[in-house]
Amino acid sequence: MLSIVETCKLCGVDAEAYMADVTERIQNDWPASRWDELMPWNWVRRQAMQLSLAA
Template sequence: MRHGCRVSLPHALRSTAKCQTCKANGVDPQPYIADVIGKIAADWPAARWDELMPWNRAQQPAKPVAQAA
């Protein structure tokens, strides 16, 4: 009997792929995944799941702040 981690290799690869997709789109993976899980658990409409994809949630560029003269 095996002891230790029970995560299968395919599951681990999918998780790694999700993190890499987030990073490639400028999204921090940990808060992103927590937010998506929370929204799905709160009954996010299936018709709007495309809004949850990392490439649709990339961080917007910061707006410049006006400086005092």
């Protein structure tokens, strides 16, 4: 957990929001082939992702 928190800090990501979102996505059958998108350096909040899709 500590390494996740520290990696989030280095990437400028809110660790609490990151862990909550990633946990939810994995629980909702996120495809294993796309796990690289869930790494802190690639992670995009769901809200930001929905805004970019709407544009």
